[in-house]
Amino acid sequence: MYHEILIPIDSRGTAGPIARAFDLARMCDGTVHVLHVIDTSPEPDALDSDERDALRRHSEKRGRSATVRVQELAAELGLKTKREVREGVPYQSVLAYAEENAIDVIVMGTRAHDQAGTQQSRVGSTTERVVTLAGVPVLTTRPTEENDSDSDRDRAVDSNLAAVETATSVDDGLYEQIVIPTDGSDIAERAAEQGFALAERYGAEAHVVYVIDTRTYGLEDAPRSIVGLLKKGGTTAVDSIAAKARDREISVTTEIRQGVPEEELLRYMQGVAADLTVMGTRGKDAGDDRLLGSTTIRMIRRSETPVLTVS
Structure with a gap:
């Protein structure tokens, strides 16, 4: 690898x-x-x-x-x-x-x-x-x-x-719980592949999470139909990645959250006692002039656990 x-x-x-x-x-x-x-x-x-x-x-x-x-x-x-x-x-x-x-x-x-x-x-x-x-x-x-x-x-x-x-004397290595955030983008799929490869190598459990950004969509005032569509999109994204993990016989869990992405991801990581987070460097909404997704860089700045970024 x-x-x-x-x-x-x-x-x-x-x-x-x-x-x-x-x-x-x-x-x-x-x-x-x-x-x-x-x-x-x-x-x-x-x-x-x-x-x-x-x-x-x-x-x-x-x-x-x-x-x-x-x-x-x-x-x-x-x-x-x-x-x-x-x-x-x-x-x-x-x-x-x-x-x-x-x-x-x-x-x-x-x-x-x-x-x-x-x-x-x-x-x-x-x-x-x-x-x-x-x-x-x-x-x-x-x-x-x-x-x-x-x-x-x-x-x-x-x-x-x-x-x-x-x-480095730990027989099974340093990673048991690997968090894989996704936004449904191609780069998130590539990051997931890296996460799965590590999960296989370490015998780790994978956790796939999608966060609906309430700052972007203003969900407090959004119609229920809009919220439902966003949740449906998130479910599709995590289910697609989780299916690939199960095909590789990797233990996997999924979750959909709402809020500020880095805040929710940090809380989620703490909840599952994450050893590593694997994520893409560009988000789904990043333009050509945004080489590094804002959520990714904020995660790197604030996470107490290692972050593996994939371009």
Whole structure:
């Protein structure tokens, strides 16, 4: 399934994305590609040339150290790895590496968030751009540490890598409950196929859910006939996907909800103790100028559990 797995890391080497990449490699007999990109984007104007060179050398040293540590742990777990350090604009380098090495899935961390999930809680520009532009699935997961000082980061890397070993020792892998949102679009169907493949690999249960967006349709004032048609469309969408799951002998449940999509999806995920959500990057109503569906990006920003996006 996922034979070539790319994990772009920064100097933190946080356990969340590493554990997920290692777990996929173990379950799929895949190779982990560990990539660190030395950011050559323009530094702050306040820095002179010597300071910029020193900053870049420091980044390179820490990046190489982090990739070596990750590769060493992978070797201890018996996983196949490749390691590389590049210079460039991070998201462009990640996408180029993925294309050059026939990567099947990219695993990346997101940033910490506030309780409201507002713009202040960013995914991170590199992660968001990779999710938006990648031609392969991207698995985003919350990092376990956000440390600023060098000494804190060194301790966090050691602690996190120890946590990875524990996380990847689970015999059946990390996923037992997989949520698959749908809006009846072709891309939702493609995302469902990825979800089913993972459910088969992990022996997981699939949960297919359709949310009628009350903001779009103003259902409070809509005639019952309109509400009925929307529910009928949702039922058709979830039943179609559920039938494919049953054809593959995957345990599956379905549900239709009304409300704000990301709010309802987050509540639903909590209710079924979801380990993973698999969804498309473009919604049914997204125009050509909307490369990333608003519901998808809000889910990535706010979800405490990993989100696998499919383009």
